[in-house]
Amino acid sequence: xxxxxxxxxLIAFGKNLRKYRKLQGFTQEQLANDLxxxxxxxxxxxxxxxxxxxxxxxxxxKVLKIDIKDLFDF
Amino acid sequence: xxxxxxxxxLIAFGKNLRKYRKLQGFTQEQLANDLxxxxxxxxxxxxxxxxxxxxxxxxxxKVLKIDIKDLFDF
DNA sequence: AAAAAAGTAGGCATTTATGCCTATATTTGA
DNA sequence: TCAAATATAGGCATAAATGCCTACTTTTTT
Numbered sequence: 001x002x003x004x005x006x007x008x009x010l011i012a013f014g015k016n017l018r019k020y021r022k023l024q025g026f027t028q029e030q031l032a033n034d035l036x037x038x039x040x041x042x043x044x045x046x047x048x049x050x051x052x053x054x055x056x057x058x059x060x061x062k063v064l065k066i067d068i069k070d071l072f073d074f
Numbered sequence: 075x076x077x078x079x080x081x082x083x084l085i086a087f088g089k090n091l092r093k094y095r096k097l098q099g100f101t102q103e104q105l106a107n108d109l110x111x112x113x114x115x116x117x118x119x120x121x122x123x124x125x126x127x128x129x130x131x132x133x134x135x136k137v138l139k140i141d142i143k144d145l146f147d148f
Numbered sequence: 149a150a151a152a153a154a155g156t157a158g159g160c161a162t163t164t165a166t167g168c169c170t171a172t173a174t175t176t177g178a
Numbered sequence: 179t180c181a182a183a184t185a186t187a188g189g190c191a192t193a194a195a196t197g198c199c200t201a202c203t204t205t206t207t208t
Contacts, residue, residue, distance in 0.1 A: 003136040006129045013128060027154065038197055043156060050195060053165090054087060055080045055125040062077040069143045101184065112167055117186060124165060127195085 011048035016074045017060070018046045024064045034063045085122035090148045091134070092120045098138045108137045 021031055032039040044050045061068035095105055106113040118124045135142035
């Protein structure tokens, strides 16, 4: 198991989220709308610009209908 | 797979974190010191009072030497 | 190539997490 | 039971995420 520094972690997480979002057939806008959050936030999370909350990630996994653990599996 | 609302999720997450922290033989203070964050934050996370960041959780898994996915496995 | 769709960027105000500190409560061990 | 260790609580200042908005860039589709 490898541990990343925060910046690398956020970028890797974002890439993985993007993968699952597309896999489930969502645009950033659809995901943001279903979540009730800003589309710009999705963009920032996927690019690793911001360090979002675990609650937010729980909501995202709910909307995408995936296991939250998958979002941390990379 | 079951999806929790945010409040229930944060409480469940906190309980799980506490379980793994004790399992790895850390006090809240030791964990906070190793992380370089406030002990009061650990307490708040474990009680589900705050909605901490994914970067913080990555750091915690690193210090506890566990798989980050375990912290989301409940 | 042109138009449409999707994603990126940045500013500003607001909300929330965090740091720092002190005091209180609970749990553990002698 | 008493003392020590561990955890909880709250206030205040600061930093960071978020909401809301507009403009620009990149990608996709026709």
